[in-house]
Amino acid sequence: MAAPVxxxxxxxxxxxxxxxLVRAVDxxxxxxxxxxxxxxxxxxxxxxxITALSILRLVPEPGQIVSGExxxxxxxxxxASDEEIREIRGRDIAMIFQDPQSSLNPVLKTGFQIGEAMxxxxxxxxxxxxxxxxxxxxxxxxxAPERRAKDFPHQLSGGMRQRAMIAMGxxxxxxxxxxxxxxxxxxxxxxxxxxxxxxxxxxxxxxxIIMITHNMGVVAGLCQRLIVxxxxxxxxxxxxDEIFASPQHPYTWSLLKSMPRVDxxxxxxxxxxxxxxxxxxxxxxxxxxxxxxxxxxxxCLTDQPPLMQVKPDQMSACWVTMDRAREEMGAEGLTDIxxxxxxxxxxxxxxx
Amino acid sequence: MATAAAVVVAQELEPEQASLWSDAWxxxxxxxxxxxxxxxxxxxxVVALVALVWTPYRMSAIGLAPTYSGPSAxxxxxxxxxxxxxxxxxxxxxxxxxxxxxxxxxxxLAVGVPLGLIAGYYKGYLDxxxxxLINVFYGIPDVLLAMILVFIxxxxxxxxxxxxxxxxxxxxxxxxxxxxxxxxxREFVEAGRAAGAKPLKMxxxxxxxxxxxxxxxxxxxxxxxAILFEAFxxxxxxxxxxxxxxxxxxxxxxxxAIQYAPHMVxxxxxxxxxxxxxxxxxxxxxxxxxxxxxxx
Numbered sequence: 001m002a003a004p005v006x007x008x009x010x011x012x013x014x015x016x017x018x019x020x021l022v023r024a025v026d027x028x029x030x031x032x033x034x035x036x037x038x039x040x041x042x043x044x045x046x047x048x049x050i051t052a053l054s055i056l057r058l059v060p061e062p063g064q065i066v067s068g069e070x071x072x073x074x075x076x077x078x079x080a081s082d083e084e085i086r087e088i089r090g091r092d093i094a095m096i097f098q099d100p101q102s103s104l105n106p107v108l109k110t111g112f113q114i115g116e117a118m119x120x121x122x123x124x125x126x127x128x129x130x131x132x133x134x135x136x137x138x139x140x141x142x143x144a145p146e147r148r149a150k151d152f153p154h155q156l157s158g159g160m161r162q163r164a165m166i167a168m169g170x171x172x173x174x175x176x177x178x179x180x181x182x183x184x185x186x187x188x189x190x191x192x193x194x195x196x197x198x199x200x201x202x203x204x205x206x207x208x209i210i211m212i213t214h215n216m217g218v219v220a221g222l223c224q225r226l227i228v229x230x231x232x233x234x235x236x237x238x239x240x241d242e243i244f245a246s247p248q249h250p251y252t253w254s255l256l257k258s259m260p261r262v263d264x265x266x267x268x269x270x271x272x273x274x275x276x277x278x279x280x281x282x283x284x285x286x287x288x289x290x291x292x293x294x295x296x297x298x299x300c301l302t303d304q305p306p307l308m309q310v311k312p313d314q315m316s317a318c319w320v321t322m323d324r325a326r327e328e329m330g331a332e333g334l335t336d337i338x339x340x341x342x343x344x345x346x347x348x349x350x351x352x
Numbered sequence: 353m354a355t356a357a358a359v360v361v362a363q364e365l366e367p368e369q370a371s372l373w374s375d376a377w378x379x380x381x382x383x384x385x386x387x388x389x390x391x392x393x394x395x396x397x398v399v400a401l402v403a404l405v406w407t408p409y410r411m412s413a414i415g416l417a418p419t420y421s422g423p424s425a426x427x428x429x430x431x432x433x434x435x436x437x438x439x440x441x442x443x444x445x446x447x448x449x450x451x452x453x454x455x456x457x458x459x460x461l462a463v464g465v466p467l468g469l470i471a472g473y474y475k476g477y478l479d480x481x482x483x484x485l486i487n488v489f490y491g492i493p494d495v496l497l498a499m500i501l502v503f504i505x506x507x508x509x510x511x512x513x514x515x516x517x518x519x520x521x522x523x524x525x526x527x528x529x530x531x532x533x534x535x536x537x538r539e540f541v542e543a544g545r546a547a548g549a550k551p552l553k554m555x556x557x558x559x560x561x562x563x564x565x566x567x568x569x570x571x572x573x574x575x576x577x578a579i580l581f582e583a584f585x586x587x588x589x590x591x592x593x594x595x596x597x598x599x600x601x602x603x604x605x606x607x608x609a610i611q612y613a614p615h616m617v618x619x620x621x622x623x624x625x626x627x628x629x630x631x632x633x634x635x636x637x638x639x640x641x642x643x644x645x646x647x648x
Binding site for chain 2 (some may be wrong): 058088091094103106108203
C-alpha cells in the first residue's frame with residue numbers, strides 16, 4: 001500500500017471555557033491514503049468538524065490543539081510556520097463547508113472568488129484564472145459557466161453555490177478535499193447530485209476526500225473507509241462494507257439500526273438510541289458510550305476501552321464488541337435496545 | 353387581470369444583473385429628497401469649480417459699492433462692511449466648505465478604516481489599545497483640541513483639516529471595528545482562510561467590501577459635521593484666515609452688523625444650512641438604499 005498522504009497521530013484539541021476544559025478531540029489517530037475517500041461519522045459535538053479544522057490549524061477561539069502530530073506527506077503541519085500552513089490551505093488541502101449560502105462572500109462575483117483561490121497561491125495569473133474558472137465551473141457541471149461566473153452568490157441556487165464551492169476547492173488541484181457536511185444545507189435531490197459529483201471527482205482526479213457527515217447514507221454512497229466518532233474519540237474504524245455488514249461497536253450498530261434502508265431484506269422497526277450525547281465538560285468514566293449502551297458490562301463503567309483490532313482491517317473501542325453481544329446477548333433478535341437492556345446491568349437506566 | 357398585469361410589470365422592472373450597488377441605486381432614485389439633495393450638491397460643486405476661474409467680482413476687491421448696502425441688480429446678495437461682493441465671496445466659500453468637508457472625510461477614512469479593520473479582525477492586544485485610544489479621544493473636548501492644534505500648527509486650510517480629523521476619526525474607526533468584529537465570524541471568512549487567502553487580502557478584499565455600505569453612509573454624514581465644525585472655528589476666528597472667505601467667518605462678520613445689514617449674516621447661514629441639509633438627506637437616502645434589510 002502506498003504511503004499515507006495524511007497522518008494524524010494522537011490529536012487532542014481542547015476548548016478552555018468558563019465552565020471548564022472541553023476535550024473536543026481526544027486522542028484521535030488515523031491515516032488517509034492517496035485517492036481514498038474516508039468518511040468521518042458522528043453526531044453533533046462528537047468532534048468530527050474540530051478534527052477537520054485541526055488538520056488545517058483553523059480551530060476557532062478558544063480552542064487549541066494541545067498535542068498530537070499531523071503530517072501531510074512529509075511535512076509536519078503542527079510545527080509549520082503560519083506562512084507555510086497558509087500555502088498548504090487551499091493548495092494541497094482544500095475545505096468545503098456546510099453552508100454554501102454563507103461560505104461565499106456575498107459582495108464579490110462567484111467567478112472572481114474562484115479565480116482568487118488560484119491567484120492567492122500564484123498558481124495562475126489573473127487572465128489564466130478567468131479561463132480556468134470557466135473550465136472548473138464546467139467540470140462541476142454548472143450550466144452556462146461564462147454567465148454564472150459573473151453572477152453574485154445570491155443569484156445562484158443552493159446547489160449551484162455548493163458546486164461553485166467545490167470548484168473553488170478544486171482550483172489548485174489539491175491532494176485532499178475535506179468536505180464538512182457539504183450536503184446538509186441542500187435538499188435531497190441536490191444532495192444526491194453533489195455526492196455523485198464528489199464521487200466522480202474522487203475517481204477521475206484521484207483527489208483524496210475526507211467526508212464529514214452525520215449521515216450514514218452519505219458514507220454508504222461515497223466512502224471506502226469509515227471512522228465513527230463518539231464524544232471526541234474514534235470508536236470504530238474500518239472499510240465501509242465490513243462495518244455496514246458487521247459493526248463491532250454498539251454505537252455504530254445502534255446508528256445503523258436507527259437508519260432506514262431501502263435495500264433491507266426484512267424491514268425491522270427503526271430503533272432510536274436513548275439518552276443524549278455526553279456533556280464533554282464532564283464525560284462519563286470508563287467507556288463514554290456506557291450510559292446509553294444496551295450491552296454494557298461492569299468493566300465499561302470504570303475502564304476506558306482502547307481502539308482494538310477486531311478484524312483484519314477493522315478496529316473498535318469496545319470491551320464487549322458486537323460479535324460477543326450477538327452470541328451471548330442475542331443482539332440481533334433484540335426488540336428493546338434501551339441502556340443495559342441486553343446485558344441486564346441496571347436495565348433502562350442512564351447511568352452517568 | 354390586474355394582478356397578472358402587475359406581475360408582468362414587476363418582471364420587466366426586475367433588472368437581470370442585480371448587484372448590491374445597482375439595487376442601491378434603484379432605491380436611491382426612488383427617494384425624492386435624496387435626489388434633490390444630490391442635484392443641489394452637484395450644483396454646489398459646479399459653483400465651487402466655476403469660482404476657481406470666474407466670480408462676478410474679485411472676492412477680495414473692496415469698495416465695490418457703499419458698505420453694508422443690500423441686494424441690488426449689480427450685487428445680487430449685497431456687499432459687506434468693506435464693500436466686497438457677497439455672492440463672489442460665497443462662491444469662494446463654497447470651495448473652502450467642500451474641500452474641508454470632503455478632505456476631512458477622506459483623511460478620516462484613511463485613518464479610521466485601517467485601524468478599525470485591524471483591531472476588529474485581530475482582536476486581542478491591538479484592539480485593546482485602539483479602543484483605549486478611541487475612548488481617550490472621545491474624552492477630550494473637540495473644540496478645545498481643534499483650537500489647540502490650530503494654534504500650534506498655524507491656521508492654514510490643511511492644518512484646519514488635520515485638526516478636524518483629530519477630533520472626528522474615532523467614529524469611523526469604531527464603526528469599522530464593529531463591522532470587522534461581526535464579519536470575521538462569518539463563514540466566508542473562515543472559508544477564505546481555509547482557501548489560504550493572505551491576511552491583507554482577507555482584510556481589504558473580503559471584509560472591507562462587505563462593510564462599504566455603512567462606511568459610505570458614515571462618511572456622508574461626516575461631511576456636513578466637518579463643514580459645520582470648520583464654519584464654527586472660522587466663526588470663532590481660528591479658522592480660515594482673511595481675506596479668504598469661509599461661510600463661518602462671513603457669518604461672524606455679518607453678526608456684527610445684524611441690526612442694519614441682515615443680508616450679511618443671512619447669505620452664508622442659508623448657504624451653510626442648505627448644504628448641511630443636503631448632505632444629511634443624501635446620507636439618509638444612502639442609508640436606506642444600502643441597507644440590505646430594506647431590499648424590496
